[in-house]
Amino acid sequence: HIVTPLSIHSNEIQYFDYNTPKMSEHLWMYEGVTEYFANLFQVNQGLISEDDFYGRMSEKIATSKRFDDKMPFTKMSKNILDKQYKDSYYNVYQKGALIAMCIDIQMRESSNGQRGILSLMQALSKEYGNSRPFNDDELFAKITALTYPEVGEFLTKYVAGDTPIPYDVYFAKVGVKEGTVKKPSNPFLKGEMPYITINPATKEIVVLPEIELNAFMKKIGLKNGDTILSINGTAYNLDNIYEMIMSSMDWKENDPITMQIKRKDKEQTLKGKVTLSMEDVEGLHFTDTSKAKLKEAWLKG
Incomplete structure (x- = not known):
């Protein structure tokens, strides 16, 4: 007081x-x-x-x-x-x-x-x-x-x-x-709906198999079913997925991004720039x- x-x-x-x-x-x-x-x-x-x-x-x-x-x-x-x-x-x-x-x-x-x-x-x-x-x-x-x-x-x-x-x-x-x-939407969420899920056996973060991907994901080259291993040098899995989502909220348009992924058991590096989709937000x-x-x-x- x-x-x-x-x-x-x-x-x-x-x-x-x-x-x-x-x-x-x-x-x-x-x-x-x-x-x-x-x-x-x-x-x-x-x-x-x-x-x-x-x-x-x-x-x-x-x-x-x-x-x-x-x-x-x-x-x-x-x-x-x-x-x-x-x-x-x-x-x-x-x-x-x-x-x-x-x-x-x-x-x-x-x-x-x-x-x-x-x-x-x-x-x-x-x-x-x-x-x-x-x-x-x-x-x-x-x-x-x-x-x-x-x-x-x-x-x-x-x-x-x-x-x-x-x-x-x-x-x-x-x-x-x-x-x-209009506000930038989170790169991994559409409203409340996530584009990603967890593989319970491995704790790895996986792009949902049957979902229309957003502009950011398409532009950087992510595909349905890809496993996200790390972003800009930070490794992510079930234990710190929340940190991944929170830190992506600070991304700005055209920020450089490097993503380590696994596709069909082969590791790959995707490089590109952040593209933010806009969504309508209700509020004051x-x-x-x-x-x-x-x-x-x-x-x-």
Whole structure:
């Protein structure tokens, strides 16, 4: 919890009574903001790609919709210890993180990219240090005062209210939308379907016998039934087939490639260049270049 200091906490947390426990309405802030930062930090530092980050947020949206999307998040949070609500705790890491994301995007838009949710958390830290808890019912007014009217409207309508969040509206602010884009496909997979299999007797990697091969395989000279022994000097078999597939995901168009194969018990060397086939991928993608500056401030600011 590096950036969501528990130095910011409500009376319910400060004076937590284990005999008659009362929970805070603001689990979205304690756990959700932390979970969001954990993902944002990775894209900010270049540890994952922007598309990976959008994919993770997309998964959170899908998972959060398995819970009651009209349940006010503050109500669920306050009652999380009750039997009726406790199964929703997992949603704190899903929708809670998405609430943080929407606030972040809204703040970026309202401030022309200058401020995000991190600056809000820092302002709250100054306001409420370790020894000064806030009252649950005052937090939204305080956040609105420290940020922008649009953030207050978001909190009232989508966090305290029973309206599901229109994520597409928030993504559109930073030029991201749902759709299909062409992406290079893996040289050894077609979607989820592999072009290769394993010979259980020898543990060797074999090109499937009855499958239409892709452009890369045809161009380098692979044939159905060939055994792949090594690629660019690295030997592969059942034990490290996963590494072979993962490393091929980093191949670029026209990278040189040398493949040692066995065809009808005779070893051969195939040499050529990488040719990548393109496939349609569904998901969230950055498409509106007029929003590039705001998107950069959001992910890299």
